Amino acid sequence: MSDCILCGAQAQQGSDVKSGADVIELDGVAYSYGGGELLSDMSLAITPGAFYFLTGPSGAGKTTFLKMCYAALKPTSGALKLFGQDVRTMERNDIALVRRRIGVVHQDCQFIDHLSVADNIALPLSVSGQDNWDDTTNLKELLAWVGLSHRANALPPELSGGERQRAALARAIIMSPDIVLADEPTGNVDWEMSERLLRLLLELNRMGKTVVIASHDLSLIRSAKSQVQARVLRIANKRLQLAGANL
Amino acid sequence: MSALFSTLAALFVGDLQRDRVVPASGYTSTLTSLTAAAMAFLVVFALALSLASYRLAQDWSKALEQSATLRISAPVEQLDAQVARAIEILETTPGVASARALSSEEQSDLLTPWLGVDVPFDKLPLPRLIEIVQTPDGFDPQGLRLRLTGELPSAVLDDHVRWRRPLVQAANWLSVLGVVAIGLIGLTSGAMIILAARAALAANAQVITVLRLIGATDAYIEAAFVRRFAFRTFIGAVVGTVIGAGVVALFPGEEEQAAILTGLRLSGVEWMWLVLIPPILSSIAFSATRYAANRLLKGLT
Numbered sequence: 269m270s271d272c273i274l275c276g277a278q279a280q281q282g283s284d285v286k287s288g289a290d291v292i293e294l295d296g297v298a299y300s301y302g303g304g305e306l307l308s309d310m311s312l313a314i315t316p317g318a319f320y321f322l323t324g325p326s327g328a329g330k331t332t333f334l335k336m337c338y339a340a341l342k343p344t345s346g347a348l349k350l351f352g353q354d355v356r357t358m359e360r361n362d363i364a365l366v367r368r369r370i371g372v373v374h375q376d377c378q379f380i381d382h383l384s385v386a387d388n389i390a391l392p393l394s395v396s397g398q399d400n401w402d403d404t405t406n407l408k409e410l411l412a413w414v415g416l417s418h419r420a421n422a423l424p425p426e427l428s429g430g431e432r433q434r435a436a437l438a439r440a441i442i443m444s445p446d447i448v449l450a451d452e453p454t455g456n457v458d459w460e461m462s463e464r465l466l467r468l469l470l471e472l473n474r475m476g477k478t479v480v481i482a483s484h485d486l487s488l489i490r491s492a493k494s495q496v497q498a499r500v501l502r503i504a505n506k507r508l509q510l511a512g513a514n515l
Numbered sequence: 516m517s518a519l520f521s522t523l524a525a526l527f528v529g530d531l532q533r534d535r536v537v538p539a540s541g542y543t544s545t546l547t548s549l550t551a552a553a554m555a556f557l558v559v560f561a562l563a564l565s566l567a568s569y570r571l572a573q574d575w576s577k578a579l580e581q582s583a584t585l586r587i588s589a590p591v592e593q594l595d596a597q598v599a600r601a602i603e604i605l606e607t608t609p610g611v612a613s614a615r616a617l618s619s620e621e622q623s624d625l626l627t628p629w630l631g632v633d634v635p636f637d638k639l640p641l642p643r644l645i646e647i648v649q650t651p652d653g654f655d656p657q658g659l660r661l662r663l664t665g666e667l668p669s670a671v672l673d674d675h676v677r678w679r680r681p682l683v684q685a686a687n688w689l690s691v692l693g694v695v696a697i698g699l700i701g702l703t704s705g706a707m708i709i710l711a712a713r714a715a716l717a718a719n720a721q722v723i724t725v726l727r728l729i730g731a732t733d734a735y736i737e738a739a740f741v742r743r744f745a746f747r748t749f750i751g752a753v754v755g756t757v758i759g760a761g762v763v764a765l766f767p768g769e770e771e772q773a774a775i776l777t778g779l780r781l782s783g784v785e786w787m788w789l790v791l792i793p794p795i796l797s798s799i800a801f802s803a804t805r806y807a808a809n810r811l812l813k814g815l816t
């Protein structure tokens with residue numbers, strides 16, 4: 269896959285993270301679904317352009333953590349800032365607007381099943397009122413970049429697991445967001461495909477995007493660490509820890 | 516008017532992508548159109564009923580103003596004297612504005628429809644009729660009867676007011692009832708569209724969740740549904756109104772009926788009211804869907 273395909277997208281839309289401002293800032297954040305605390309006292313500043321892995325056993329709260337990062341869940345205590353805005357004071361409209369700067373690959377992909385793959389990928393543009401719906405050049409490049417040109421008109425339920433995840437990644441980045449949060453992006457794919465997805469994410473990072481990948485695929489993390497300065501966070505005992513070199 | 520026009524234009528043209536987000540088919544939208552058609556049809560009838568009974572009440576209250584007659588039967592030689600005496604009495608009766616004996620031509624005109632043109636009315640010993648025009652307060656029929664029985668035992672007072680006044684009232688009530696019915700139809704339409712919109716929103720919960728996740732504002736999501744429902748309602752209402760108007764047009768009009776029975780058919784400018792039905796119903800749908808969408812969206816993150 270050509271490396272300069274997204275360069276066009278980047279040159280066109282660019283990245284507008286305010287210099288100095290952290291993309292995501294947690295200060296003593298805790299979360300509970302109603303029972304005991306699932307996550308507690310988490311503090312972290314995700315800086316622009318950084319590459320993070322988020323790991324931890326199944327059920328540790330990785331998805332929950334990411335959901336807070338795109339304001340689908342609000343911390344039960346502590347302060348969480350997205351692009352400098354405190355989520356506690358954000359209106360519904362503010363949340364909608366901030367989500368346009370955060371590309372998310374959901375663990376369960378989240379497509380609209382009656383729209384084609386191409387329409388699903390381009391939906392964020394229409395939703396944000398960017399009328400490039402018919403301007404398909406960007407979309408075509410993106411489809412080629414994730415290797416889905418031949419599946420553009422398929423419906424999401426007709427895709428394989430790996431195809432779904434690549435489509436989800438394409439949708440996550442079509443708005444040229446400042447940060448990409450990927451929840452188990454390689455959960456359903458073989459080694460070769462997960463390497464390819466990783467390459468896509470690394471390429472995004474090289475273009476200046478902040479990337480956070482939740483995964484418990486250690487070989488993926490090792491492979492990434494050999495190519496980029498990746499920081500590895502681990503959720504253990506409800507806390508966020510920076511994993512050492514002994515990974 | 517131009518504002519209404521641009522709203523309608525936006526309704527129809529819309530932004531196609533946004534509308535594609537909500538699945539096109541689905542029986543809720545068909546049901547919405549059907550409901551709107553049925554409601555519009557009913558509104559046409561309620562309107563026709565209301566306007567017809569209003570017209571009836573107007574006609575009847577006009578007729579009320581001179582609707583008492585005094586009938587004098589007497590041997591031919593005494594008739595004129597008795598009629599003159601009766602008029603004297605009437606003119607001194609409070610509540611009587613004027614009293615006038617009908618000429619024999621007027622009387623035969625009244626009888627011709629019943630007896631035919633060949634009857635020699637002037638040869639018949641017909642009673643004489645005196646037309647009484649009342650003041651707005653009217654006279655006291657009991658008192659008048661008592662006075663008359665003393666001097667003119669043959670006189671019969673025919674007081675139409677007594678039976679017409681309740682009829683006018685009934686007609687007025689019928690007209691109000693028509694308006695109430697239209698109001699209720701409006702409320703019912705609103706409630707039904709809220710239910711339909713809620714069903715559609717629930718059926719599209721996944722679509723809404725995804726839209727929220729990729730940064731759609733509430734206004735964007737609302738608009739997709741609101742437009743769908745307002746449009747469906749508009750189409751249904753147009754069909755229902757046209758069918759209703761067609762049926763009402765088949766009714767006999769006022770001019771083809773005996774004077775007392777007015778037609779249910781609309782007349783003249785009254786037809787213009789029907790033009791308002793589709794836009795009004797679709798604005799009800801607009802608000803109802805917005806309300807339903809708003810409530811649902813408030814519950815999502």
Ligand SMILES: Nc1ncnc2c1ncn2[C@@H]1O[C@H](COP(=O)(O)OP(=O)(O)OP(=O)(O)O)[C@@H](O)[C@H]1O
Pocket residue numbers: 301306324325326327328329330331332333375
């Ligand atoms: N909506 C919810 N209500 C109640 N509990 C929930 C909810 N969502 C998640 N949980 C619970 O919170 C815990 C953490 O869930 P989460 O999905 O964040 O884990 P995870 O680290 O992403 O796991 P996995 O690696 O399997 O994806 C789990 O025990 C889960 O059952």
Ligand SMILES: [Mg+2]
Pocket residue numbers: 330331332375451
């Ligand atoms: Mg998870």
